[in-house]
Amino acid sequence: MAKLAASSKCFKCGKPAAISLNYMQQDLCQSHFTEMFESRVKRTAREYRMLRKGEKIAVALSGGKDSCVMLHMLHGISKSLPIKLFAITIDEGIAGYRCRTLHVAKRECRMLKVPLKVISFHKEFGKTLDSLLKKKGVERSCSFCGVMRRYLLNKFARKMKADKIAIGHNSDDVAQTVMMNLMRNEPERLGRFGPLSGAIEDELFITRIKPLFLTPERDIAAYAIMKGIEIEFSECPYARHAFRQYVREMLNKAEEKYPATKLRIVRAFLAQQKLMQDGVRMRRGKEKILRCKSCGEPCSREVCSLCTMLERS
Amino acid sequence: MEITVDGRKVRIRSASTVADLLGALKLNPEETLVKVNGKLAPGGKRISPKDSVRVMRVIFGG
Numbered sequence A: 001m002a003k004l005a006a007s008s009k010c011f012k013c014g015k016p017a018a019i020s021l022n023y024m025q026q027d028l029c030q031s032h033f034t035e036m037f038e039s040r041v042k043r044t045a046r047e048y049r050m051l052r053k054g055e056k057i058a059v060a061l062s063g064g065k066d067s068c069v070m071l072h073m074l075h076g077i078s079k080s081l082p083i084k085l086f087a088i089t090i091d092e093g094i095a096g097y098r099c100r101t102l103h104v105a106k107r108e109c110r111m112l113k114v115p116l117k118v119i120s121f122h123k124e125f126g127k128t129l130d131s132l133l134k135k136k137g138v139e140r141s142c143s144f145c146g147v148m149r150r151y152l153l154n155k156f157a158r159k160m161k162a163d164k165i166a167i168g169h170n171s172d173d174v175a176q177t178v179m180m181n182l183m184r185n186e187p188e189r190l191g192r193f194g195p196l197s198g199a200i201e202d203e204l205f206i207t208r209i210k211p212l213f214l215t216p217e218r219d220i221a222a223y224a225i226m227k228g229i230e231i232e233f234s235e236c237p238y239a240r241h242a243f244r245q246y247v248r249e250m251l252n253k254a255e256e257k258y259p260a261t262k263l264r265i266v267r268a269f270l271a272q273q274k275l276m277q278d279g280v281r282m283r284r285g286k287e288k289i290l291r292c293k294s295c296g297e298p299c300s301r302e303v304c305s306l307c308t309m310l311e312r313s
Numbered sequence B: 001m002e003i004t005v006d007g008r009k010v011r012i013r014s015a016s017t018v019a020d021l022l023g024a025l026k027l028n029p030e031e032t033l034v035k036v037n038g039k040l041a042p043g044g045k046r047i048s049p050k051d052s053v054r055v056m057r058v059i060f061g062g
């Protein structure tokens, strides 16, 4: 196992450290950590041209640590770059879990004076995730929920005339997604995945941006604690059924033994993505974005995944 | 010494540093943050039975 130089002093200033960052083999004090954290998020946003002056950004706010920290970061950026923020929270209807994170989402928006729109599965689809999974079984809960959430976020962000949707995916999520795609042999899906939304352009699709794309999940938790952003570290009750959970544990075990593994997966993906996107672009001449026959939303087949899933066609 | 893990009290044989403690608890440093006397602490931070130590597992889905 890699033994790390744990000096417990800040690598930059020599004051008592607050955190060990094994992936960069550094211990940092609170102020040097938060400085590094903020400049990394800003650099990611700049590098991928996520934000432009005057844009209206819909922040996908679950009330978990990632989206709350993202909201704080975007709010900070909006002081120097004029962008307009509003938040969308999706209430999937998960008893005993969502009401707590919903409370956090409302509190953070009130504090930062960011308008919030809450949209529920129950109102939009006529069923909660809980009731849907009773029928469909919990094994694929996260894919169902993901399809439904993406659908509503896109639709409502468009309705509210947003230019972009900001998603709180961190670099751990990215490494997991890349690994899951490899393990399931679904390479074409990665063509649409990235820090700035996919290769497909269509006027009904709102561009998705991921300012935390290069930020590790543990750093986000530490930043939230240091900044006094009160977040519950709770887990969605369905998450343990997911394949993602398995991959997360696998990658964290690898990370413990070989620090920086997860970020290297993300970097490798970014390097390969350009090539993959060229492939998608070549195909795109032949492929057309269709409109779902059942609901009219953009999709690549006659009936979109959501309507197929809910058997609405 | 007595410490807190996710709000629950746990007794362990003494550990000399935060990293030692996580090893004794079989917790992955990649999934945890540790507060010593109310402040976040790095792996090399020395601890003693007098300290108040709180281990938080912070990596969760959703």
Ligand SMILES: [Zn+2]
Binding pocket: A010, A011, A012, A013, A014, A015, A028, A029, A030, A031, A032
């Ligand atoms: Zn420092």
